[in-house]
Amino acid sequence: MRKVIYPGTFDPVTNGHIDVIKRASELFDSVIVTIAVNASKAPLFTIEERLNMLKESLKDFNNVEVDSFDGLVVEHAKNVKAIGIIRGLRAISDFEYEFQMALMNRKLDSDITTVFLMPHEKYTYLNSSLIRNLAELKADISEFVPKTVLLALSKKFK
Ligand code: COA
Secondary structure (H helix, E strand, O other): OEEEEEEEEOOOHHHHHHHHHHHHHHOOOOOEEEEOOOOOOOOOOHHHHHHHHHHOOOOOOEEEEEEEOOHHHHHHHHHOOOEEEEOOOOOOOHHHHHHHHHHHHHHHHOOOOEEEEEEOOHHHHOEEEHHHOOOOOOOOOOOOOOOOHHHHHHHHHO
């Protein structure tokens, strides 16, 4: 059983994340999408809200589960018996931060390998902050996020 985890803030999940998850689910037997804590972020949505949005958006993938944790990502990977960590690379600008995190995670646990997947190029410029800003300004974001996220954002910014 080749299991991987895909950690992130997912505030909220976008179609770019889902593109990465789909690719991972085709390559590995099991994918756990994990809401992790990035200490430098103050999320708009609670963990429970983000879990619900992820679960609803991913309900059609039969080898994808969703969870959350507060701690080291490599420890969580080990606890759930994952062999690797999935991260998305959208553009060169992602590379330095991701490279640093991947090497630090490897230093912390050399058994856990980071695998980078590239989402479709139409999602290159997408990120969750941009989505939150656009939603607040009432722009049409329906092509960038799942329906459940669209609904949750319209409730937050009504
Ligand atoms: N499509 C669209 N957007 C994407 C994307 C994709 N495929 N991939 C990344 N993004 C965006 C995210 O929406 C997010 O946007 P935002 O900053 O505007 O909110 C940004 O890119 C990066 O976010 P994310 O992938 O959620 O990573 P992160 O940097 O917020 O979180 C953690 C990184 C949570 C994985 C990291 O902090 C961590 O591992 N924390 C646990 C503690 C730990 O182990 N620390 C040691 C690490 S070495």
